[in-house]
Amino acid sequence: MSGILTAFTKTAQTLRAQLREAIVDHEAFAIPLRRCELSRCRATCCHDGAVLSPEEADRVRVLLEKHPTAFPDSARDQPVVERDNVLKTATRHALDHECADDFPSHFTRTRCVFLDHEHKCTLQLLSSSQGKHPWHYKPISCWMHPILLRPASSARDRPVLTLRRPDQDQAKFASCTHCGRPDPDGQPARDVLASELAALSKLAEREFTAELHAPSVEPGAP
Helix, strand or coil, X not given: CCCCCCCCHHXXXXXXXXXXXXXXXXXXXXXXXXXXXXXXXXXXXXXXXXXXXXXXXXXXXXXXXXCHHHCCHHHHHCCEEEECCEEEECEEECCHHHCCCCCCCCCCCEEECCECCCCCEHHHHHHHHCCCCCCCCCCHHHHHCCEEEEXXXXXXXXXXXXXXXXXXXXXXXXXXXXXXXXXXXXXEHHHHCHHHHHHHHHHHCCCHHHHHHCCCCCCCCC
């Protein structure tokens, strides 16, 4: 399949099928966001670990076996956990200096075991060290954040590519992270998230950035 930049090909195939049918939420991608700054946010979005597909979980375990020194000790001990029937990268307790100054009070003070002392993803660092795309080994839910692909439902028969608005974020997660919360001094999400949209475009063989810069057209309109 063309356009695959990730090691998780089965997961990507499932995502690709949904992306090709998805409606693009123009209004959501006009929300002003601020570009990611690890020195400021200290990977707040990684505090609870990353959601994994079974394929991603298996591949991560293999990477730990093949490249043990590429990852923190805490990752080598237990890289993947299952919580409420959901596979995720494991987490550990976060020290005070590892949390952002404005770390949300309702977030658990933990962090993904794959983060290094500079708050960088060691799965991404391994990808780059091997000359691959930086997101090659990075779980898809990680590099997509804060972009959300809302599945089709009884109310809408097509998936929707969107962002969590604060008033619609029941989990109080995505819209509370530095890269997902609206910022009046920021720029439109479609510009700030250009790299993520480019990757999704390649995966789906669509031009999401071009679509988001074009006038919105409601499905079924003439």
